[in-house]
Amino acid sequence: MANPIQFIQQTRSEVAKIVWPTRREVTLTSIMVFLLAIAAAAFFFFVDFLIRTGLAAVLEAF
Numbered sequence: 389m390a391n392p393i394q395f396i397q398q399t400r401s402e403v404a405k406i407v408w409p410t411r412r413e414v415t416l417t418s419i420m421v422f423l424l425a426i427a428a429a430a431f432f433f434f435v436d437f438l439i440r441t442g443l444a445a446v447l448e449a450f
Contacts, residue, residue: 409417
């Protein structure tokens with residue numbers, strides 16, 4: 389087991405290797421996630437609408 393001081397030094401050196409995203413990257417990524425969530429919601433809304441309409445038409449036929 390490594391001593392605590394060595395552990396802290398290794399941890400700090402690993403944290404220094406992290407490449408943080410820029411504000412622009414975070415903004416663009418957030419916008420893309422938001423737009424894709426809206427697109428997925430619209431897609432599932434229309435699929436649900438089509439299935440509901442088709443099932444209602446089949447059930448009314450009997």
